[in-house]
Amino acid sequence: MKKWLLVLFVFVNTGISFAQKDAALQYFDGMDSCFLLYNMKTQAFEKVIGERRCRERLSPCSTFKVPLAVMAFDSAALKDEGQILKWDGKINTREVANHDQNAKTWMKDSIVWFSQRLTPQIGEKKLKDYLQAFHYGNEDMSAGIAQAWLIQPDAKGPALKVSGYEQVDFLKALWTGTLPVSQRALQMTKDITYLETSPNGFRLNGKTGSSYYSNGGNKRLGWFIAHIDNGVKEYIVVTNFSDVIDNKESAYGGVKAKEITKKILIDQGLW
Numbered sequence: 001m002k003k004w005l006l007v008l009f010v011f012v013n014t015g016i017s018f019a020q021k022d023a024a025l026q027y028f029d030g031m032d033s034c035f036l037l038y039n040m041k042t043q044a045f046e047k048v049i050g051e052r053r054c055r056e057r058l059s060p061c062s063t064f065k066v067p068l069a070v071m072a073f074d075s076a077a078l079k080d081e082g083q084i085l086k087w088d089g090k091i092n093t094r095e096v097a098n099h100d101q102n103a104k105t106w107m108k109d110s111i112v113w114f115s116q117r118l119t120p121q122i123g124e125k126k127l128k129d130y131l132q133a134f135h136y137g138n139e140d141m142s143a144g145i146a147q148a149w150l151i152q153p154d155a156k157g158p159a160l161k162v163s164g165y166e167q168v169d170f171l172k173a174l175w176t177g178t179l180p181v182s183q184r185a186l187q188m189t190k191d192i193t194y195l196e197t198s199p200n201g202f203r204l205n206g207k208t209g210s211s212y213y214s215n216g217g218n219k220r221l222g223w224f225i226a227h228i229d230n231g232v233k234e235y236i237v238v239t240n241f242s243d244v245i246d247n248k249e250s251a252y253g254g255v256k257a258k259e260i261t262k263k264i265l266i267d268q269g270l271w
Contacts, residue, residue: 024049027260031241034164035264040175040234047268057137057161058240061209062110062254063223064149064160066193067170068118069107071130073185077121078103081192085117107192110208110254112150119145133180136170137162152214153221153242167225167238175227175236193227198271201230206237208254217246222253224261228270235270237261 024033028049034056035049048054072078081103092098096109106114119127124145131139141148142158151159162170173179177186193205206226213219219242226237239261241253249256265271 027264028241030244030247032244033241034239035261036164036168036236036238037264037268037270038168038172038236038238040172040236046235047264053240054164054238057163057166058221058223058242059151059153059159059209059211060137060149060162060167061211061221061223062112062149063162063167063207063209063225065107065110065115066174066189066207066225067130067134067136068115069103069189069192070134070174070179070181070185071122071127072103072118073188074130074181075122075126077118078188081188085114088113103188104192107207116146130181131160134170134173135166137166150211153211154213154215164238164240167223168236171225171227171236171238175234195226198228198230198265200271202228202233202265202271203230204228206258208252208258210252210254212253213242218248219243219246220253220256222255222257224254224257226261228265233270237265239264 027035032053033050034054035047036045036054037047039046084100084102087098087100092113097111097113101111101114105111124141127141127145128139131141138161140158140160143151143160148160174186174189177183179186190205193207195204195206197203204226206224209223211221213221221242222240224239228235228237239257241257262271
């Protein structure tokens with residue numbers, strides 16, 4: 001009896017319901033996790049896992065490529081989806097990054113150097129103006145315009161950070177066309193974030209994001225932010241997690257977050 005009272009006390013004082021706890025164990029065992037499913041038609045959240053976690057600001061990692069694409073297209077730092085940036089010859093650990101890239105391959109293969117080539121072209125002041133106009137997280141680029149979104153999640157000091165709920169707000173504005181940029185910039189960003197179409201006709205646009213904590217172990221931070229639409233149903237989906245203990249998987253955090261997201265969507269009848 002005392003054990004169950006203690007469990008109830010912990011759930012109540014951390015804002016975690018029994019239903020959320022069960023869902024977290026089902027999909028996110030060994031992880032501190034957030035999942036948000038927002039219905040664009042009813043303008044309501046249909047599923048929330050990890051309410052506290054979803055309000056916590058974290059490094060956006062490569063999910064920042066989505067707002068950065070909007071900025072780049074709007075400012076003409078990128079002319080169109082096919083514009084090529086030349087590889088500088090510096091060898092990256094990921095072979096896919098070791099050649100020329102265009103906007104589509106940048107987004108698809110998550111090429112860091114491409115992002116770092118764009119931010120100086122946009123300029124620090126304009127980047128900060130866009131972040132403020134987008135209400136994007138803490139709007140903090142003071143760690144440097146080439147790395148503010150890449151700071152390790154447990155590092156001390158300044159870093160660009162955004163919460164799960166704020167990611168939903170940004171994606172809502174992107175997909176409803178209400179961001180204060182050109183409609184052309186929005187459409188090109190949507191085009192390059194297309195990933196696949198599900199067996200039941202849901203078109204998936206999204207972006208993964210991955211990092212590791214700086215404890216010398218193998219604890220991941222993983223993000224997946226997405227939009228799904230089958231012509232009748234339309235949703236925004238945001239997932240993030242941090243490993244509670246060193247994981248034994250080789251998958252990057254973003255890849256794992258995408259995998260978990262698709263499992264939940266299947267169970268919700270949305271895939």
